[in-house]
Amino acid sequence: MDYSHIIVGGGSAGSVLANRLSARSGNRVLLLEAGQDTPPGQVPREIEDTYPGTAYFDPRFHWTELKVRTQVVSHNNPEAAPPPLRKYEQARVLGGGSSINGQMANRGAPTDYDEWEARGAAGWNWDSVLPYFRKVERDLDLDDEWHGKDGHITVTRIPPERWPEHSRAAAEAFRLAGFKYLPDQNGHFEDGYFPVTVSIDGKKRVSAAVGYLNEQVRRRGNLTISTNTQVSGLLFEGRRCVGVTALVDGQAREFRGREVILSSGAIHSPAILLRNGIGPVGHLREMGIEVRSALPGVGQRLMDHPSISLSSFIRKPARLTEAHSRRHILLGLRYSSGIPEAPAGDMFVAVASKSAWHAVGEQIASLLAFVNKTYSESGQVRLASTDWREEPVVEFNLLSDRRDLDRLMSGFRMLAAIQLSAPLAAVTTDPFPAAYSDKVRKIGVVNEKNRWLTRAIATLLDGPPALRSWLIERYVVEGFTFRQVMEDEEALEAFIRKATIGVWHASCSCRMGREDDPMAVVDAEGRVRGVEGLRVVDASIFPVVPCANTNFPVLMTAEKIADAMLAEAEPAATLRSNAVA
DSSP states (O other): OOEEEEEEOOSHHHHHHHHHHHTSTTOOEEEEOSSBOOOTTOOOHHHHOSSTHHHHTOGGGBOTTOEEBOSOOOSSOTTSOOOOOEEOOOBOBTTGGGGTSOOBOOOOOHHHHHHHHHTTOTTOSHHHHHHHHHHHEEESSOOSTTOOSSOSEEEEEOOGGGSOHHHHHHHHHHHHTTOOBOSOTTSSOOSEEEEOEESBOSSSBOOHHHHHSOHHHHTOTTEEEEOSEEEEEEEEETTEEEEEEEEETTEEEEEEEEEEEEOSHHHHHHHHHHHTTEEOHHHHHHTTOOOSEEOTTTTEEEBOOOEEEEEEEEOGGGSOOTTTOSOSEEEEEEEOOOOTTSOTTOEEEEEESOSSSSTTGGGEEEEEEEESSOOOOOEEEEOSOSOTTSOOEEEOOTTOSHHHHHHHHHHHHHHHHHHHSHHHHTTEEEEEEEOOOHHHHHHHSOSHHHHHHHHHHHHHHTSOHHHHHHHIIIIIOOSOOHHHHHHOHHHHHHHHHHHOBOOSOOBOTTOBOOTTOTTOOBOTTOBBTTOBSEEEOSGGGOSSOOSSOSHHHHHHHHHHHHHHHHHHHHHHHHHHHHHHO
16 A cells, blocks of 8 residues: 555644654655645745634635524424525634644643543543643643643733733723632633733744654654645445545645544534445435445534624724734633533633724624533535535534523623623723624635724724714624623524624534444544544544633644554554564
């Protein structure tokens, strides 16, 4: 065979696997990525930027045709109009999400990983995963039992003395509300507010590609990186996966290997499995696909973190400037909702002291509330057609569990109290419930038209207060005013149902689990059930989405499975060596 391992997807998991597996000279590793390369010394400045709003809105780095439904889809009422489709900024570039995301380097709660093991992922409890979180990072600030100093991803925190007045005011509002200040978000897990931990080296983003596929790694003769390469199918001999078919710069190619690893994320990994006959029998037969392995869990129970935003206008002296930091989210809050079944720290608030790269974005702050311990598990990924070029049907069904809706409603009321408290009232005006709409997306694209348009609008917003309030209510607010949602419970629920989005933490659509779990797709080392030579290693194998931005849990997962794969191969290599001797 040509390769020992073929990795499909050069995102966070794929970058880790390519590094670790090629470190053993006896392996021949091929990494395939649909998007462009980000080689050392040639990383696009939009990706290097520690403010993520430039790369995030750049269509060069996205699957531009991918659209999803976040609101609950009723399959029992075909007469009902389906919820609207929303663009979903899924990365298509080496480094994957780590090349365009918010660089939030948090791990989640110890209870998350104990739940993973309880759900059937043997060996994935908190004590087992902590060493791999430490292995990922090189912490510039802390050196203790919680943190790593030798990893490939540099992490740090922007200290409060470098925060703009808006961030400091939010921290003071949290303190007055009774929350504790935590110097370390990733230390002992408890409620409180903290400087967010971020994957930067102080000046630049450290993506998985930058950290794990550096110049030294790329010089390895046993590692091949093929970008602008989209996998069109899997090759099989009987029940064994023996390779992939792909388009490389538009040319059809075939690659063979001992093992294929799908690291294409929680939307595209299940879609690849489905197209190749691995998944729910009913759906495969509906699509006219021959069933290769009947796995009802493929594409099912897709999850993300539901979120909602309360925004406001920032008075001039309190705004974030280049003198402070390029980063816009410097402060976070973890708190407990108090519902009986939820663990501590089930809610999260990110304080954004800027909402976009442009002039209006510099004037708008947001308090973003996430349901970090979500119970909505009815999302799904299905095929729209058998054509591998067509994006799948993606339904997140974010508020399918009433507990998530109720906590967002109470969370919004808490944000309102924080927003109206003296520290934030002194530096902001005109609070409004915000929606991440197509209009917001359109004006967020970096171009000269948007640059000049937002400058003109920003000038008016900095004018008389009455004019500013009229402009915000007339052109910024989308359907619901602050007064409406605060005075009318039904309006608040309607706003949240309409405006809730995920935070790009798609997970759990190919879950790890026990052999006797009919919905488990892979075992505890990512091997696909019923098929040989095929694994999935990315956020899709999470048993449940953790209380965290998912990038660091993905890096940890790839490190842990790479370790298991190398240990598994060691006895075979020893046997061959003894046979030769």
